Amino acid sequence: MADVPNLIPALPEIFLVCAAMALLMLGVFQTGNEGKEGVKTAQLISNLSLTTLVLTLLLVTTIASGPVLTFGGMFINDAFAVFFKVLVLIASALAITISQEYVTRQGIARLEFGVLILLATVGMMMMISANDLMAMYLGLEVQSLSLYVLASFQRDDARSTEAGLKYFVLGALASGLLLYGCSLVYGFAGTTSFDTLAALFGAHPEEAPSVGLVIGIVFILAGLAFKVSAVPFHMWTPDVYEGAPTPVTAFFSVGPKIAALALFLRIMIGPFGDLAAQWQQIVVFVAIASMVLGAFAAINQTNIKRLMAYSSIGHIGYALIGLAVAGQGGDGAVREAGIQGVLIYMAIYLFMNVGTFACILCMRRSDHMVEDIDDLAGLSKSHPMMAVALAIFMFSMAGIPPLAGFFGKFYIFLAAVEAEMYGLAVIGVLSSVVAAFYYLRIVKVMYFDALADSLEKPIGRDMAGVLVGTSLIILLFFAWPTPLLSAAAAATRGLFAG
């Protein structure tokens, strides 16, 4: 008899996947899945999904401890994983909260929505905790498959179907690249375990790795860059963000990106940490290209969802500076500062983005959604509070102190300067100045353009709650930054210790 593996570290994932299946059964066996009753079932399921996510969040924080390996070393639970899991769970919970009103109004309230978000969350948590190439790939697939379906959830709408199909075809290509890279790494190193790979490369640091291995790492990098939508693998982002139902876009722009970035950091720092000389230049290039493209391509956009897509590409570029710094080598403290910057950046990015999308979800006129930036004209007269909230998010994204977005960029650029990567820091600052143009244009449209046609008035209670909560976090972060900073520091130490 073989021993039963230690299930405690994976308890949140197990709970979440069991709860998703239970909710699916509960929803399917509810009487009547059509019309009014169908909407009622969908609301019940999405409320229960929200409860499940909160319970999982509690579980994640209670079982948090030192690094624990389980399932034969394929699954790791450390401070780094806990930090990102908390972010991902918050992202999913906020996405469900802001989606409820929208799905009912658009007539796509179906019970599978909540269940698919739960399953996508399971996939993300598996990615974050992956400690083996195979476990990484399977987590990524659980996540991606759920997301493909969510993108085309509004299946009677041609744009949504197109978004789903595009995402699926390109995502499958990226998975293929990633898998090909994994197979090359396995072929040349003889193992898929992150720990063994790290030990292998750490044992002979002076020896140049074989060419096949480097090609494998480059393929893995390409696959992951696709998942975080970094240039040059960003083509799908604007189309998918524009076509997918807006709450799904909100979810796309935070949850999967955060999870994929966590995986990116873990795989580059963990198993391939000693090969930093091989991948660091690529990360530098990807970071610069993403920042520049995110800054310039967004200028001409009129659709606010496309604008947010380019903005998210730019933000990923800033976050990748942190990884480039960590790959620079040299002083351990500087490398830690880079990773810590990424963690802080992603946490702040989460709240900014969800808040902005909550504002976009409030943009509707006579029962249909409007998505153009010009539709925001005169928002300060018709919805003063919403205009203030959106202005806070826009100023924060542009990185204007004392809002939280400034601190995100500050820690990243500080790390780059400490690592003496001045070029990267200068390009980052310059591109964030360019990006400030289109963020501030939204503020200008809201406050100085004449009111054309007022957006619909009452904002739902959930939405107002999310708006107030996220804008307060962004606004008051500077007053009490210690919890996030210390959590990020602990998580970074966890990553480097492992």
Add this chain to the structure above:
Amino acid sequence: MIVQALAFYLFAFVTVTSGVMVISARNPVHSVLFLIAAFFSAAGLFVLLGAEFLAMILIVVYVGAVAVLFMFVVMMLDINFTELRQGFLQYLPIGGLIGLVLLVELLVVVGGWALAPEAAHSGAAPMPPPGILPNTHALGELLYTRYVYLFQAAGVVLLVAMIGAIVLTHRQREGVRRQKISDQLKRRAEDSVEVRDVPTGKGI
């Protein structure tokens, strides 16, 4: 020993003959049936090699799913196969040439193949000799213990795929008549049968 050799030649002969028949049969349905025969005899060859798990998978997956799918496609799509076959002789020389080139390349690759002598023993989970442990057993012991996490994760992937297919394609159609057994049982003769006196020579 002789029985084994006879079985090998039987299966090999059937596999090759069915393979030839798949591409030469005039009726596409016959082609698919020959394909199934080829799969079955290939499964027999796997059993002779001691790979009974692979043999069962071949039958379950290829015969059970793939060949049946082919059959549906062939029977439901109205493809004019005789038209497709026209010019067969015309393309035969160039097709044969490409086949020959591929064969030579395969021979070169396989001929130059050398396995590191230590590779067979350095695997993370070396294969037990078939005499001691049947390979289905050996696979199961790994799959449900060391790789249980991956096994379950693959299950979740399949579950998501199934939910996705249903979400994207299932529609509640109006006017579908379903059998409701309780309604049928509740029905009484008094509700449905009416006895009337019909006068002779007149209708109702």
